Amino acid sequence: MSAQFTIPKTQTAWFYKPGSNALHKRTIPVPTPPPGSVLLRIDAAGVCHSDLHILHGGIPYNSEFIPGHEIAGTVVALGSSVDPNQFPVGSRYAVHSQNACGLCGLCRSGHDNICQAKTRLQIGLGHPGGYEEYTALPIRNLIRIPDNVPTEVAAVATDAVLTPYHALKKANINGSTRLLVLGLGGLGINAVQIAKAWGAHVTAMDPRAEACELALKSGADAALQKFPPRSLNFDVVADFAGVKSSFEMAQKHVRHLGTILTVGMGANITEYQNTKMSYKEMTTIGSLGGTTQDLAECLEMISKGVIKPQIEENKLNDVNDVLHRLDKGQATARLVLKASL
Ligand SMILES: [Zn+2]
Ligand SMILES: [Zn+2]
Structure with a gap:
């Protein structure tokens, strides 16, 4: 019954x-x-x-x-x-x-x-x-929801885990990827965990010291509060802020033939540096939320203890x-x- x-x-x-x-x-x-x-x-x-x-x-x-x-x-x-x-x-x-x-x-x-x-x-x-x-x-x-996943954790899986999961999947993040996670809010911090689970080398960036500390605890290989003047040449830059300055940084720190993932929607309009796009032959991938299948996969990852939101x-x-x-x-x-x- x-x-x-x-x-x-x-x-x-x-x-x-x-x-x-x-x-x-x-x-x-x-x-x-x-x-x-x-x-x-x-x-x-x-x-x-x-x-x-x-x-x-x-x-x-x-x-x-x-x-x-x-x-x-x-x-x-x-x-x-x-x-x-x-x-x-x-x-x-x-x-x-x-x-x-x-x-x-x-x-x-x-x-x-x-x-x-x-x-x-x-x-x-x-x-x-x-x-x-x-x-x-x-x-x-x-x-x-898998039996061993608390309901509260399942709730945040529907966006704070799902959105970075879908985005990183679109950019084929794997063991040979050098990834920059730009912005360590609720989504960015889970992006660190997911990318580490997939074997990537992860650098996290956020001006807040406590966010950087949390990123390191979540498995990031490095955490930066500010960038050096030179380009750091990442394979993939995931922009979880989505504001003018973060997208500018993404274009600067992605390598030639690299990929920028635009995930955050902090501003409606950001600016492409047209010549930089051409010289680097970079790719930009837009990403929104995730699919129902992605959500099932996120809950599975949490259930297996691979990520801990x-x-x-x-x-x-x-x-x-x-x-x-x-x-x-x-x-x-x-x-x-x-x-x-
Ligand atoms: Zn949301
Ligand atoms: Zn439809």
Whole structure:
């Protein structure tokens, strides 16, 4: 017999309001899952820099929604047509936040991280996200969490691990790669671990001393707070900041025929140094999130103990304080919100 859960009628949710730089608390109904969806109790939701970009107006949204795109939780009810053997009540899932259609050309060719369905809203970026207690989600977005992976860690796997994993995979990082990880936030620090697991020589760069220390603890071969004047000639530079100065550094420190991975989206516009691009014959690869298959692979890596994402648990109701700390650069682990604390 499957587990039984008492589902409340209402729940606490934190809303983004256009023009306000804090989230607003509301009591809203717990949704009934439509056909093909489940009701997920959100056990953990990771906090991402993208949430700050939204609050600061860098990613413009005209209507209210519940942010939070790093979600993991427990299935507590099934919509009609969901097979209880495939999605048993009581089982735990990580959520692929792209909310992909599964039917468009890009989804069908294995690129469901960049689904082209016109009506698609990303979970936590338009579609209701993780800063609430329960959410109804189509089953296509759910990836089973291995038994030995804590739910909080699975939550951050959906972006803070998935995004660097997908990017590094695109650049074929391997045992002969000399990699520079530029920017050691929540994603960059996991990039260090993933690249080390794949045998690369990893140099990490971040102006913050404590971030460099953490990178070395995470296995980086070297950590720099600033660059020397000469080019360091890396095979691959992964730019996790995505601002004008970081992209400039990436172009300087990549070798001839090297590759720049653009992952961070700190600025909408950065600048190519046109002649440098030509002289070095460098390649630039864009990367967004990761696929559902990548997410399953990330959870597998965590389950095997190959990578150990660092998290810090906080109360869901402290979300504004937590966002403030992230904004001030005071987070040394991925911050996770839990309604149960
Ligand atoms: Zn994110
Ligand atoms: Zn699609």
